Amino acid sequence: MPRVKKIDHVGIAVRDAEAAVRFYEEALGLAADHYETVPAQGVKVAFLPLGEATLELLEPTGPDTPVGKYLDKRGEGIHHICLEVEGLDELLGELSARGAVIGSGAAAPGAHGSRVGFLHPKATGGVLVELAEKGHEPET
Numbered sequence: 001m002p003r004v005k006k007i008d009h010v011g012i013a014v015r016d017a018e019a020a021v022r023f024y025e026e027a028l029g030l031a032a033d034h035y036e037t038v039p040a041q042g043v044k045v046a047f048l049p050l051g052e053a054t055l056e057l058l059e060p061t062g063p064d065t066p067v068g069k070y071l072d073k074r075g076e077g078i079h080h081i082c083l084e085v086e087g088l089d090e091l092l093g094e095l096s097a098r099g100a101v102i103g104s105g106a107a108a109p110g111a112h113g114s115r116v117g118f119l120h121p122k123a124t125g126g127v128l129v130e131l132a133e134k135g136h137e138p139e140t
């Protein structure tokens with residue numbers, strides 16, 4: 001029954017992902033292992049694995065993207081928490097019926113070949129929650 005498996009990553013909105021990566025690497029000894037641009041979300045992301053979870057640094061690809069607007073309004077900071085789930089489509093359907101899903105309720109392409117949906121902060125206690133189902137591509 002538990003379809004929510006773990007905290008997959010914490011997303012941090014930054015203006016300059018490269019500079020932010022430098023800090024986390026030099027000051028905290030983490031190492032970015034993956035960079036990716038996700039056009040569907042309008043972000044360039046850098047992933048820094050940390051135990052079972054990952055820090056995801058998000059730099060918007062433009063001002064008119066969700067993260068670009070977030071930075072405009074609130075400045076840099078924690079943008080979302082991502083939970084890894086199984087059965088994403090079914091879960092989004094149920095959560096849509098509760099009015100908790102942002103957008104159409106259909107999953108969108110995420111990083112790492114995952115599929116994602118976002119829950120409204122009004123439903124979750126003020127936190128943007130990303131639900132991600134991992135892709136099944138072979139590890140490289």
Ligand code: ZN
Nearest residue numbers: 011056082130
């Ligand atoms: Zn994320």
